[in-house]
Amino acid sequence: MFKNQLNHFRSWSCREKKGERHHIMMKLLCGITLLLAIAVAYYIYIPLPRTISEPWKLMVLDATFRGVVMMGDVAHSLGVRHRVHVINSAIINFESLVPITNQEIHIEDLLFDGVHVRVYQPPRQEGKLRRAVMFIHGGGWALGAPKLGSYDSLCRQMAADLDAVVVTVDYRMAPDVHFPVQYNECVQAAKHFLRSEVLAKYSVNPERVAVCGDSAGGNLAAAVAQRIGTDNTTTVKFKLQVLVYPVLQALDFNTASYQQNQDVPILYRRLMARFWLEYLGADLDLVHSLMINNHTAQDQSLPSSTQSKLDWTTLLPKRVRKNYKPVFPVTGSPKILKDIPALLDARAAPLLAEDEVLRMVPPAYIMTGEHDVLRDDGMMYARRLELAGVSVINEHYEDGFHGCVSFAFWPCYFSVGITAVQNYIAWLDEHL
Template identity: 65%
Template sequence: MAAGSGSRGQGRGVCVKLLCVWSVCSALTAAYLLYLPLPGTISEPLKLMIVAAAFRGVSSLGDMGQSLGVVHHIRLINSAITGFESLVPLDYEEVQVEDLEFSGVQVRLYQPGTDAQPGLRRAVVFIHGGGWSLGVPKVGSYDLLCRKMAVKLNAVVVTVDYRMAPDVRFPAQFEECLQASRFFLQPEVLQRYSVDPQRVAVCGDSAGGNLAAAVAQQIGKDNSTAEKFKLQVLIYPVLQPLDFNTASYQQNQRIPILYRELMAHYWLEYLGADPDLIHSLLLNNHTARDQKLLEPHRAKIDWTKMIPKDKKKEYKPVVPSKGSPGILQQVPALLDVRAAPLLADLEVLKFAPRAYIMTGEHDVLRDDGLMYTHRLQQAGVSVTNHHYEGGFHGCVSFAFWPSYFDVGIRAVDDYIAWLQEHL
């Protein structure tokens, strides 16, 4: 054999070995990215691992882009979400859609098609989630969800396309949702769209649930607003930034797609606070026993007295004796009921509309919803808490192709059925 052919043979052998090593490394990397130790009771864990891996990958790219000074990580993540949501096929095409401004706020209004039932209709104001910084309400799953509500409920649906962080911070998101809601609730506007003023609901998921609850409180107590919301639907709402060690935060801190540290990060982004405060928040240093500003609110976040025993399990409260002085003064919005609706007094809550609160067992925000259920009931408000043992945060957004989750489909159908019965 010629020397050249021998060298080529050795070269091919090296290439094959390198290819094998690369393949093994790639497989191990994929397995590492995909694998998460998930509870056996969570809905479709393998599928959730894949979704979580994709989200972690995009988040890592966003962090890298920001560290290099190329792009704010939220903008990159939103671009990826928009691309993914564009894959969701359009359905309920018979719905009439208009992009409008309500009191200077961008909204999209959905009306049933020409075959809809005549007469006055129900209406739903829908506020999307995404940590007050993510989400594309006019594309994909949110758009399809609003179309489905319009058809199934024979309702006018208004989705509020509020501005988000980092472009604006609290209270801008709240104020825009409040402005749009007040505008829509005007008698002449309801009449224009053939809406029964006694049959209007406000609905939101996650951070949208936060905004929906805060808006419902404000309108409930506001004597200048003639028409009120009849109902509120809060889908795994985030309602307080004072205890990041509730039983559900401890239990689900590493469960996708909303991790405990990520939720604290969203709060700091929303409130325009120093991101370096995240470690103090996770330790509950801002709500230690020596933080006197918190005293009027301690009972409102005492989950040991407000959630069922089977949810508390073996978890214990985390209340340091000494904390980080100055955080509550530095970030006063942490105690603002417009940001944290759970902190509202009973005198305010008693004017809130009847509520449907969805919670998921494997969600860091589960206890926020359970505590709010308890406090609304204390104020005499009727509440339906629909709890999903297999539920995880964000599952309602995965009720449509290409990311079907059974628990998401059921959750959407269940709350629409509740609105069908009560609105």
């Protein structure tokens, strides 16, 4: 009997110890899970303005993009692959998830004067001349998949909704090439497309052609519009230009919108400075100097005519300037402008164009977002065009952020992106 009781006690004791170990393991697992959840939440969460479109969705999107950028930086520092190529590979993989829409649109991948383009054509109607849009994609002159995902969907939608021929320019990008290659290729493609025989081939009315671009593509579209407008050898001109949150200058990284939105996704001030340096083939170690305006400090003696072209204290209304003040150090780095002369080149920075150039460009639709570092670039350009006598519409979104137009399609869409795409296509439909 005693042995039975002892065995029973031992069995109970073992079960008790197993139960305790199981309990401890569960508590440990719960603790680790909680810590991981807190770490993930800490990484994802960033304070955002209350008026920005769908902030939690934007936080998740931004956390993903930041992770990809960090992967690119690590790969670059280890000498495995250039950071831009890593980021672009991730973008291409993501964009491949976007389903193809408007499949009735016929597409052709061609060369226009040696430049890769894709031509979108809606079903033809015999005897009818159509409108046309040349679209130039964004991505900091370095990123983007113009023939995939959101850009492909956007071009298909424009072709379908406008019953128009759409040409997207697949220009080469940094770090493989630098300014002025991207600009030159867009100009080459535009001049080729605007030839009378090419427009006739696609049944396009030569008086109804627009140029359009977003972000860095807006920069290129504005520069191309200036070039075509002043080019006496090009008889056909663009009727309209559409610039979606364009980047137009690199002399002031402390405009009111840069100060207000420097930490707002998905385009941070530091990232924009890096894009500029990459585009211009300059030393990326100059990022901090650009961010604090060392290249345009008070001792740099920029021509007054240049300063006036980006004087946001006079070009922007008070409601936009708020209480922000200009930031220009007393002493700076004169070597920057000497080593990177393209910072003062209007082909790279269309906001610096002379008034006589601006008078030759077509009427403009310029979209800006309140929560975008580039907001003031677009608004200053709109004001300069107005002062030059050019008709301008500045469509401003109080809940807009940079890149929102690219997020108007499944699987990652924002209400402000959907609205923005609908509105600018509607404007084109009415005016083109």
